[in-house]
Amino acid sequence: MSDGANPCTACGACCAAFRVDFHPVELAGGAFAWAGGVPLALTVPVTAQLVRMRGSDASPPRCAALAGTVGECVACTIYDARPSPCREFDPSHDACARARARHGLPPLPV
C-alpha cells in the first residue's frame, strides 16, 4: 500500500499478495528505522540481512500490519513506520494490477 489516499484505502491488495522483505536496520531501534521502526513482533527473521513482514508469505498472504477488509476499507497499522518496500510500491506499476487481480479487483483507471 503506497499511501493513505484513495484508491489504496479501499484496496490493500498489495499488502495481501506479495512477500514483504527488508533489511533489519528498518526494525524498531534500527539505524534506518522510519518513525520508530517496524515492530519486531510483526516480523519474522529470514537471514541475518533480511526480515519479513509476518503473514506476507502465508497462504494466502496477508501482512500482519494490515487492518480491514481488502477491496473495501483497509489501513496499515504501522503506516508511518512501514518498511521501504511499502514506501516504494508504485500504484502505476504492473504489480499493482497483479495484486488487485488476485483479489478480483480491476486495474486502477489510468
Ligand code: SF4
Ligand atoms: S494494490 Fe495498488 S491500489 Fe491497491 S493498495 Fe496497493 S498500490 Fe494501492
Ligand code: SF4
Ligand atoms: S507494512 Fe503496511 S503497507 Fe506494508 S504490506 Fe504491511 S500493511 Fe501493507
